[in-house]
Amino acid sequence: MNSMRARLLVILLLTTGAVWLSAAAWIYWSTQARVEQVLDARLREAARMVDSLITDHRIEIASAAEAIEGLDVERMTDEPYSHQLSCQIWSLAGSLVGRSEAAPRERLASSDDGFSQTAIDGETWRVYTVLNSERGVQVMVGDNLKVRQSLVNDVMTGTLLPMTLVLPVAGLLIWLSVQRGLRPLDRMAALLARRHANDLRPVDLPDAPGELRPALDAINGLFGRVASARDREKSFTAFAAHELKTPLAGLKTQAQIALASDDPKTSRHALEQIVSGVDRSSRMVRQLLDLAAADANEERDVAGAADAATVVRDAIRSVESLAARRNVGIEAQGLPDGKVACDRALATTALRNILENAILHSPAGETVRIAASTSDQKTLFRVEDGGPGMTEDDLAHARARFYRGTHHDGAGSGLGLAIVDTIMRRAGGSLTLANQEGAGFTATLHFPKA
Incomplete structure (x- = not known):
């Protein structure tokens, strides 16, 4: 029944x-x-x-x-x-x-x-x-x-x-009472049935009984989350289309230069620019996929028991080629013990993006250092680079999607820190950013221990 x-x-x-x-x-x-x-x-x-x-x-x-x-x-x-x-x-x-x-x-x-x-x-x-x-x-x-x-x-x-x-009279009265008592539920159902799919305003029933109020609050809360997700998707699509259009146009331009030029040096330079553009576009596409995965996991449980040392090794392995191309060293100061309360793939994605940012903002010949420490409740991954750091305004907006700081060199897409922040919040941890004294920058991931 x-x-x-x-x-x-x-x-x-x-x-x-x-x-x-x-x-x-x-x-x-x-x-x-x-x-x-x-x-x-x-x-x-x-x-x-x-x-x-x-x-x-x-x-x-x-x-x-x-x-x-x-x-x-x-x-x-x-x-x-x-x-x-x-x-x-x-x-x-x-x-x-x-x-x-x-x-x-x-x-x-x-x-x-x-x-x-x-x-x-x-x-x-x-x-x-x-x-x-x-x-x-x-x-x-x-x-x-x-x-x-x-x-x-x-x-x-x-x-x-x-x-x-x-x-029989009592049965009829009970039936009429049930019909009348459930009438607010019928009104709410009719109100929702008449709504357009894009109408995500809160449902308002001023005379709703107290028993129906929790259901109304839950529906309105769901509408709010759906509206937020849709706004985020619209923003994501708009920014992604804009960010991908520019490198694709650049690739087309460099390809036309290489085809039109008879000078080997000019053609080689154009081809090198195409390779660099492909690398940037590939990194942007990967980050877009990472961000989509992090957003999708916001509605699911991302808790796990990832081995902290394995996360560090996987993250370093994934950025070694980028560090070699930019002539930047990576130094891991000891591997942490224990496990972090996060899915292994997402934890590795968060640390990899921090390392990529550090490598991209470090001058050639510098070394990116990663250190780990543990306490009773948390495991910390601290990444230090020798780059120029961030201004106060950059620090305030660094976690925003597609935001590029004052010292960006065109290689980044403005998604790395947004991805990290989304993963850390979902895992119950946090991300802290700080300039070092003199020069350099530090990003610290605070993972809860499993």
């Missing part, structure tokens, strides 16, 4: 039915107990009254049993039950002295005094016995339990029949 409306209706109907059955059972048992109590009191009073008539000599013993039919106590019940009492008078010698018209001929009770139950001809009788030693008789007054049960059933029928007839 996938319908919340149907499920709620069934739950309420079952709950109402359970309450109704519990009430019916309680009424039945309490009515039966009350009727038993009242009728037992009637038996006792009737038996004592007959005994009193015999003791006071106000009636003959033989006819005393017939007097039960005229006692006022009979009028305690409705007409169908007014003659249910039966009376027997037995001598202490064991002979039947007298009985009422409705009384059986067999002895109603064998006990000397008090209440008892006796089965006669397949029917059970409830009997109250009074021992009259002075007159040498036993007065027995009883009624048939079948008649008692009939009385209880009639009382229950009169009580439960109206309640049963009301059940």
Whole structure:
């Protein structure tokens, strides 16, 4: 049953039915107990009254049993039950002295005094016995339990029949209440169904009940995240198209120069520019893919247990060719122990981009140093270069996508630090950037330990 409306209706109907059955059972048992109590009191009073008539000599013993039919106590019940009492008078010698018209001929009770139950001809009788030693008789007054049960059933029928007839009305009222109670949910569904796919404004239902508010907040939060993702994708696409257009145009220009020139030096220079442009374009495409991967992982768990030393070795290996072309050395001051709480590929991507930036901004002959340290909670990768560093304005905007600093040489795309910052935030770590005293720059990756 996938319908919340149907499920709620069934739950309420079952709950109402359970309450109704519990009430019916309680009424039945309490009515039966009350009727038993009242009728037992009637038996006792009737038996004592007959005994009193015999003791006071106000009636003959033989006819005393017939007097039960005229006692006022009979009028305690409705007409169908007014003659249910039966009376027997037995001598202490064991002979039947007298009985009422409705009384059986067999002895109603064998006990000397008090209440008892006796089965006669397949029917059970409830009997109250009074021992009259002075007159040498036993007065027995009883009624048939079948008649008692009939009385209880009639009382229950009169009580439960109206309640049963009301059940369909209660079911209809429950159904109408469920329909009305879920109406705000229907309004929200209709409002969302009418919306255009590009309409990511928050859903506003001023009269929404408190139970619906968490769902509304969650939907509005999702809309906000989707809008942010779409804006980021639009920005990403626009910047990527712009950044790729320039090097492609340059490649075309250099290729035309190489084809048109007869001078070997000019042609070779143009071809070298094409190779350099291809390298820059290749690096930009790779960084765009890295950024797309980092953005995609923002909605997934990137936590892992990457070996810190392996991350350092993989990152250095991936930039060795770039360092050789730019005549920049790489020095790793010890390999860290333990693991970082990040996916290995993403952690390597973050460190590789930091190393690439350091190599690209270091003059030829310099050395890029990478050092690692660990604490109880974090593993730090610190990368130092001998470049010119950043201005205060560059530091403030360095993490923005496609932002190039004051000292860029055209080789970068402005994506490296944006990629690193996205990965570090997703992994629960952080990136710090700082100028060194004199010259040089330091970038530090703070990874949480696994």
